[in-house]
Amino acid sequence: MLGVIGVILTLVLLMYLAYKGASIILLAPILALLAALLSAGLDAHLMATYTEVFMKAFANYAKSYFPIFLLGAIFGKLMDESGAAKAIAHGVAEKFGKERALLAVVISCGVLTYGGVSLFVVAFAVYPIAASLFEQSNIPKKFIPPAIALGSFTFTMTALPGTPQIQNAIPMQYFGTDAYAAPMLGIVSGIIMVSAGIIYLNREIKKSQGKGEGFEKADEELAVTTEESLPPFWSSITPIIVVLVLNYILGRVVYPKIDGSYLEKFGTDLQTVSGTWSLIISLVVAILLTILLNRKRFDSILKNLNKGTLESLPTIINTASVVGYGNVIGSLAAFEIVKNAILGVSSNPLISEAISVNVLAGITGSASGGMSISLEALSEQYLTMASQAGISPEVLHRIASLASGGLDTLPHNGAVVTLLSVCGMTHKESYRYIFVVSVLIPMLTSIIAIVLGNFGVV
Template identity: 90%
Template sequence: MLGVFGVILTLILLMYFAYKGASIIILAPILALLAALLSAGLDAHLMATYTEVFMQAFANYAKSYFPIFMLGAIFGKLMDESGAAKAIAHGVAEKFGKERALLAVVISCAVLTYGGVSLFVVAFAVFPIAASLFEQSNIPKKFIPPAIALGSFTFTMTALPGTPQIQNAIPMKYFGTDAYAAPILGISAAIIMGVAGVVYLNREIKKAQEAGEGYGKANEDIAVTAEEDLPPFSTSIIPIIVVLVLNYILGRVVYPKIDGSYLEKFGTDLQSVSGTWSLIISLIAAVLLTILLNRKRFDSILKNVNTGAANSLPTIINTASVVGYGNVIGSLAAFEIVKNAILGVSSNPLISEAISVNVLAGITGSASGGMSISLEALSEQYLTMAAQAGINPQVLHRIASLASGGLDTLPHNGAVVSLLTVCGMTHKDSYKYIFIVSVVIPMLTSIVAIILGNLGVV
């Protein structure tokens, strides 16, 4: 029982210290070794656990996903610096106008994140436009963060088939799927999340305005780029379209026709890697196309590429550290008790998977970290259970992705903190609205998706 106590204690400490701002890079290995010590005592072999379990898992995660993190960060940086991201946001905002300011902000964010632009770049690109639209419409500015969160942290991150966000890429490795797994299920979930979120925020905005709330003090320090200084919308959107189309063609048309038997000598097979390869090639194409279309808009292409690559390092290292912690926990004898408890919640693999991914994403404050820990430990059992129940592995992929986008955005989540900082808001101002659109609605949507998945919807 001391081992189980150690697992639970370190999970609580991970959440607490992460919320307090402690570095996950330092925190994760310390807590992993503490759990090992409490579980095995003097037989814990701490140094071996650190180098052969923690660091091995750390390295495997980086090997699998570093190219996606790096290319996504470079693509985001180039879209930001060229003005292409702002041009897309401007174009969408102009189309909808100030009368539909909320919808304009949500769709602007959705287009950018669905095209592979990182969540952090989206917040920086869209906020000045959102502030202008909300001020013109006299919508309280406390609703800007939840509007951006709805368009960035929810349906485009986890539900829409083909999204190049990492939360949609991770399940491919475990279930032999691609980024377009369970398209009908994903689109259905996306519609529910998007519509419910917009309806909820519109209702809250109306209540606030009826109570006499206006935009509030104008953000005088916002730098708004003049539309004539931005690249055309028509060329700015091309790299995003390329990511989605090329990813689909490679994953669904090209790779299925290729003989991948040569991969046996590498210890893998084509089904396991084709989804990741498709995404890598698509992002490379988008990066090159962004440079080509906007080459005269960069002071230094090399500097921007280098900055984007460097910006990807903290994210991949933090997430890999969380995965290393999870693998140490998974190697402990005490984890068998925890695992059996998780699997014992339900004999249905979709329910069990959704619960385990959601809880671990909430504890770690990371959708990708929580999902990786869960799938690393339990994906084989879920595949076996799904096969027995006649459930398509694509459904496992989509439910895992959807579930990762629930409890991950609790107050200690790094993306939430960054979003509030960019918008000049506090948790007190805006978090209750973020909580509804990025925690409550996605979790309820996951329940609907589980029901549909069990009914055979793919």
């Protein structure tokens, strides 16, 4: 019983201390060893647990996903510094106009994140344009963060097939799938999320305007980049299209025809790695194309490559630390009780998977971290249960991805804190709207997706 208390206690401490600003890199190993000590006492073998369980899991995660984190960060940096990200946002905003300011912001963020640009880059790129559109439409500024969150943290992050975001890449390693897993289920889920979010925000905007609320200018001037200084829209969006198309061609057309028997000597098979390989190659090509199309816009290409590389490190190390913590927890005898409780919630693998991913994403404040902990511990059981129930691994992939985008954006989530800071808003002013579009609606969508998945929609 003390071991179970230790697991729960360390999870709560992880959430609380991370919210208070403590580094996950430092917290994760300390709390993992504390859980081991409470579970096994003097037999915990703390040093062996640290080097042979925590660090081994840390290294394995970095091996599997570092290229995606690295290339995604570099691609985002190049899209940002070249002005391509802003050019896409400007182009979309111009198409929709101030009359559809909310939709323009959501679609701008959606295009960028669906193309692989990081959530943080999107927030910085879109905010000035969103502020300008909202000012022209006299929409209260407090609705900018939820509009960006709807376009960045929801349907393009977890639902739409092919998205190169890490939340869609992680399940590939566990279920032998690719980024386009369960396309119909993903498309339906994406439509539900974006439609419900826009309807909700439009209703709340009208209510606020009915009370006499409008856009409040900040004391400082908005630094909005003029359209003349930006690259052309079509050259800006071309690398994003390349990521999506090339990823599909490689994953669904090229690799299935290749003889991967040579991989046996590497201890793996083509189905396990082809999804990751497709994504890596697609991002590399997109990076080269971005450099080629915008080479005259960079002060120093090498400088931007270095910046993107450095910016990828904290993200991968933080997430790998959370995974190391999860593996230590999973190795404890006490975790068998926790695991059986999770699996005992439902005999349906989709329901059990959604609950475990959601809860752990909420506790860690990380969609990728929560999903990784859950799948590392339980993916084999879910595959077995799904096989017995006649459910495709592709559905397991899509439900895991969708579930990771629910409770992850609680108030302590780093992306939420950053978004509010960029927009100059507080939790009190904007978080309740963010909660509905990035927590409540995605969770309800996951429920619908589970029902459809059980009826064979793939």
